[in-house]
Amino acid sequence: MVRAEIITIGDEILYGQILDTNTQWISLELDKIGIKTIRKSSVGDQESEILSILEEAQHRADIVFITGGLGPTKDDLTKKVLANFFDCDMAYHPQALEDVRVFFEKRGRELSDLNRDQALLPTKAQYVQNKQGTAPGMWFEEKGTVWVSMAGVPFEMKAIMEDLVLPRVAQHFKTPTIVHKIVKVVGIGESYLSDMIQDWELSLPSHIKLAYLPSLGIVKLRLTGFGDSVTQLNQDIQQEIDRVMPLIKLYVFGYEQDELSQVIGQLLIEKGANISVAESCTGGYLAHLFTEIAGSSAYFKGGVISYANEVKIETLGVSHALLENDGAVSEACIIAMANGVREKLQSTISLATSGIAGPDGGTEEKPVGTVWIALSHAEGVITRKLQLAGTRKQIIHMTALNCLNLVRKFLLNELTQ
Amino acid sequence: MVRAEIITIGDEILYGQILDTNTQWISLELDKIGIKTIRKSSVGDQESEILSILEEAQHRADIVFITGGLGPTKDDLTKKVLANFFDCDMAYHPQALEDVRVFFEKRGRELSDLNRDQALLPTKAQYVQNKQGTAPGMWFEEKGTVWVSMAGVPFEMKAIMEDLVLPRVAQHFKTPTIVHKIVKVVGIGESYLSDMIQDWELSLPSHIKLAYLPSLGIVKLRLTGFGDSVTQLNQDIQQEIDRVMPLIKLYVFGYEQDELSQVIGQLLIEKGANISVAESCTGGYLAHLFTEIAGSSAYFKGGVISYANEVKIETLGVSHALLENDGAVSEACIIAMANGVREKLQSTISLATSGIAGPDGGTEEKPVGTVWIALSHAEGVITRKLQLAGTRKQIIHMTALNCLNLVRKFLLNELTQ
Incomplete structure (x- = not known):
């Protein structure tokens, strides 16, 4: 089982000025590809704090996801600390520089020195493109661990993860075959739903797991199958959905990414x-x-x-x-x-x-x-x-x-x- | 400066099934009384994981807040691990037992053995009443650190904090004074803003720190002052705001919690x-x-x-x-x-x-x-x-x-x- 750790960098999350939603999202995505989150941490914009969490994580995790601290301003230290931690210099990455240039050109805005410095990366970093913003993602394979550093802005982080990082993680770690299906229900609370389907839940085969993912007014039921064959898992999960459907049919409005x-x-x-x-x-x-x-x-x-x-x-x-x-x-x-x-x-x-x-x-x-x-x-x-x-x-x-x-x-x- | 650490225990948060809002709330409350959060962590329902985060926190923090893992079911391990960590036994706490009994009586529900065991506490714990639920809060002064353990259910945790823990924390520690002010701007990006005010930023006195908190279309500038007197800090920060205002006046739409x-x-x-x-x-x-x-x-x-x-x-x-x-x-x-x-x-x-x-x-x-x-x-x-x-x-x-x-x-x- 691949062990992942998620680190959030930034005073604004540490002091509570913003609610961190990134780590929840990342852990849910990792869960989908069979990677187990073992620790989540938040530290502030202080070099010593960032260095010490990186050192700790190195001994615990196979892969470490870092979000935040990549803005163009002085209080954003992540790149500098990563260069220090991996003992390398910083240099302008040609592709990153080009991408930042194009990003500003498209918006008809002038490129300042601060913006240009977004392309200044630790030399050991592999560049990971951020199509939604100017802070590049980075991938490191150092000290026996994989490290991924991404912008803290949620929509930028999500796009980088979905487009580039998650596929690469799955490939890198040869993750097991996992199939998820999501059934979305509305008009019934989590505990009523749970009471209603508990006999079915207890009778699920051992290779299929059920999770309740509630949000205000809507509950997602996520069925996860572990096995060797995608076809077989799809079939097994569909069979279980067919079994529970008569009980919950009135509440089910969709599947997967469906919005009401x-x-x-x-x-x-x-x-x-x-x-x-x-x-x-x-x-x-x-x-x-x-x-x-x-x-x-x-x-x-x-x-x-x-x-x-x-x-x-x-x-x-x-x-x-x-x-x-x-x-x-x-x-x-x-x-x-x-x-x-x-x-x-x-x-x-x-x-x-x-x-x-x-x-x-x-x-x-x-x-x-x-x-x-x-x-x-x-x-x-x-x-x-x-x-x-x-x-x-x-x-x-x-x-x-x-x-x-x-x-x-x-x-x-x-x-x- | 009193250093606090916040630990969340539970698989459901670690794997992302629920969004953790407790740590944000706690850090904001601590901030108000001048206690600095230095680390936030989430670990799962595993004895070894919980033990190791407790040991780490002991060396970093003056006070540690722990939420979660206090439910009556087998996967909730916090009390057992705390007893192990502090090297003490577990025993029924008379007042806790009475409070659990009354809690069920008031609701006309029968007290099961599982519920009764909610009153089983590490003998070194000082009992902290939970008026909203059945999992008692606990206060420890051990190993040179203060430890507070509370239920993970947000409204229970908040009530315990507000009624009992925060006043006691304020009394226990002689805390320094921190003052935050937020200036909100619209119509200019973070990097342009940063260019515009960089001379001012560099000239800030050492007891005042600046942070940029950007979201889509809006940037919050947060000034934080450290010192002894709230009045003096308010004055110092206001003076800095007055100095920068001529540069950014066109973009400033409000302060603190103001919405556009x-x-x-x-x-x-x-x-x-x-x-x-x-x-x-x-x-x-x-x-x-x-x-x-x-x-x-x-x-x-x-x-x-x-x-x-x-x-x-x-x-x-x-x-x-x-x-x-x-x-x-x-x-x-x-x-x-x-x-x-x-x-x-x-x-x-x-x-x-x-x-x-x-x-x-x-x-x-x-x-x-x-x-x-x-x-x-x-x-x-x-x-x-x-x-x-x-x-x-x-x-x-x-x-x-x-x-x-x-x-x-x-x-x-x-x-x-």
Whole structure:
């Protein structure tokens, strides 16, 4: 079993100014190719601290992943310390220099000396291109260990890992055959799900492992098979998925990289339908979940963010009397909003949200987290009242997820109402 | 300077199944009382791994915070390893046993042997009550170091820290004083900023340190002062900020926890103004940046997400001829959109976006990343053409940030056009 260690360098993570999400992501990716993370560490921007963690890691790990400390500014020390640790000089790497030059040229920006120095690498480094930024990745094979150093900016690190480092790691260590499949569920919490499928989980064959990867509102079930043949493992895992599916079918919305809003987009395209939104408490976030998907203009027509009551009245045709009598957070209002936007934007289906996202604005009758959502279609309107908990951002997120799950079930004819 | 180390124990964090948020929270709290975190580590549920991190930490730190591994199940080893490490037995702690009993009684649940064993502590432990759960906290003063062990469940750990541990830590150590100030800038990259202020940076007094904390489109400058008196440090840091401000004034949008959209909200409130948006390529994301801020309904009226051209025509009053002649990604269209939404929603100011977020849809004349933004106000319209690079999500994000910065400068009368 290949042993990996992950090191984060930077005062901003050490002192808590930013939350480190890189190490979690890296360990999940390593897990997928059968490499075991044995230690995660964060140290600050101090030469002695960085040197001592490198020395420690050398005795524990077969491969060490280092993120951070590669910026162009003075407080970023990683390259200098690596050169010191590996006892070599620093020099401009020709390809790195060319890549930095092109990076700035493409953006029509001038190349400063500081930027140019991004291409200054320890001479023992093998250059690993960073297509998303100016801090090059580096690969070392020194002191009996493989060392990978990458920028700390998450999207840069992820691109470098996915494109160049992970394939090379798999090749270098001749990692065993591992097959993963991810089943994505929505509308059920981790512990309920776990209770529901525990008999199945206990009966899994020993070469197939199950992991729960929960995030707010969505749980990923990851099945991992260990063996010799990819074909056989794919088959074995599919068989287990087929066995559990009858229990969880109502909650499963997709597999692997599927996003909920993307799955809905596919269903809409298949039915020749399209969608619009009227958002009050979600304030544009529901539309954003649709439009962040490439190609969404094929089925997403647009929306109205009716934050102020006048906008509900003027743009969506909600009546003044209704808002007076029932208030904006009410079933009557959400029906008017959903119908209003569907007519106005002439879409097949529409969604609407209205609620109290907090932290203020709650009353005894309608506390923070009280939310109405609705789906309007040619034959009627479906409404749901939600009582959500958490921060403002969590309530906005969960409201949008509930809308997406409502339209998903509607398109699959799975709604009971 | 008191040196702290934070250790997380548990396979689920090591392998990435859960994101560790505890260590960030703890380090931020320590920072507030002038204790410096020097190392963060995660190890798995293995006795040898836990023992070795404890031994290492002992030589580095004055106080060690340990979270996790205190559950009632067999894979939770922390207490056993601590007893081994401190060379003592385990025994039922009377107060801990009573507290566990009451905890279950209150919830009408029966006390199992497994639950009772939660009160089994290393005899050298000083008991630290956990009011939110059944795994007691522990305080040790052994081997010249203070050790604090707490449950890994975030809300349990936080309650123990806030109620009992932090006050005790503050009392136990005579801590130096640290003051942080954060200056937030937008509209300039980290390396340009660094070039611009390097003379100032080099001239900082030795007790004040500068760090750059960049994220996509925004850079935080953090100044940290070390000394004896909070008043003096606040003064010293403010003096340095005053010195650098003439150089960076145009880019500074706020301080500490300020969000860009929140700062704009404040400016709008001060001027008795309000705002609306017409979004094409940002598809709701710009509105979301406004509405995720609590209290934004005071100045954010709403918006139209005009993804389809019909919506631009029907809802915003963009003319058919204009779309035919100039296309949706054009200065003419963005002006019509901005004016349209401002009239429709009767807001003081409006913003509009139209562009090609990609990855498809680009042409030679208008490649992916071509974006028009506009600001409409009582006396006219201000437009900007952007050429952005990156993924779809990055282009959406940078378009929205450019809009926010445009309206910020407009409200401050800092626009040259």
